[in-house]
Amino acid sequence: MSRLELRHVCKAFGGLEVLADISLRVGAGEFVSILGPSGAGKSTLFRLLTGAQHGDGEMFFDGTPLDNHGRHFAFMPQRDALMPWRRILDNVTLGLEVQGFRRKAARARVAPLFAEFGLAGFERHFPAQLSGGMRQRAALLRTVVQERDMLLLDEPFGALDGLTRTAMQRWLEQMWRHHRWTALLITHDVREAVFLSDRIYVLSARPARIAREIKVPLPRPRGPGGDAARQASALEAEILDIILNPGLSPQPPEGYDHD
Structure with missing residues (x-):
């Protein structure tokens, strides 16, 4: 059973159609990416999942209609969104505190993870004292420590x-192999999608449809050389052709009826 399944999801703003008949699925422990041109509605899709906006179509989580959005998803935006006046320890516990955890309990939960996320020794630092990569690791720690069913990653390394x-992509791939989070990534970076994903949904230009579902059969761990690198380059070229060829007929994912 898929953890997340979307069936014929559509979204329009007034007379502007943004998403047109989006159907996709994400299995347990799977890393799936949504890739498409700028303005294709990728972030709009995440807003539908988190309940920030509403559209048409059906959304299911573990086979049940998706209604309590916040219960299932931990969301990481493109910017780290760390509060500059809070120390890193207090930033990464913020989501837990919002859920009702006492500060002491929240800190006890996150403390063992600082070393794993490369942040040991920086708990008392402020965000401005950390590098960009360290701030993103702190933002991801703040996201995963909430222990939601699924991670939603909205271009987390875009800035x-x-x-x-590149270093953060390799680090995230290693972390994912260790934890096997269920993750859905939005990105406009073809190489990033191929490197991180088990499957990729390529969106057409707006109004967005699924132009292609692509399986990524590359072995893990993924490195920069050898046969796997040549396979990755071929996949990247195929995806770029899909995105850049405006005359390409959308091809629905396997198992969906779009008649």
């Missing part, structure tokens, strides 16, 4: 420089 972004 980083190229070298830091």
Whole structure:
């Protein structure tokens, strides 16, 4: 059974159709990416999942209609959104405190994870004292410590420089292999999607439809060389062709009837 399933989801703002007939699924412990051109409605889809906006169609979690959105998802936006006046320890416990955890209990939950996230020794620092990559690791720690069923990652490395972004992608892939979180990533970076994902949904230009569902058969752990790198390059070229070819006919994912 899929953890998350969307069936024929649509969204319009007045007369502007943004999402048109989106159907997708995310299995337990799977890393899935949604990739598409700017303005295709990727972030709008996340707002539907989190309940910030409402659209048409059906959304299910573990086979049950999705109604209590906040109960299932932990959301990480593109910017780290760390509060500059709170120390890192207090930033990463914020989500737990909002849920009703006492400060002492929240700190006890996150304390063992600082070393794993490369933040040991920086608990008492303020965000401005950390590098961009460290701030993003703190933001991800704040997200996963809430222990929701699924992570929603909205271009979490989009604001980083190229070298830091590559390092963070490798770190996230390692962390995912260790924890096997169920994750849905929004990105406009083709290489990032191929490197991190088990499957990729490629959106057409607005109004967005599923142009293609692509399985990523690359072995893990994923590295920069060898046959896997050549396979990755071929997949990246295929995806770029889908995105850049405006005459491509959308091809629905396997198992969905779009008649």
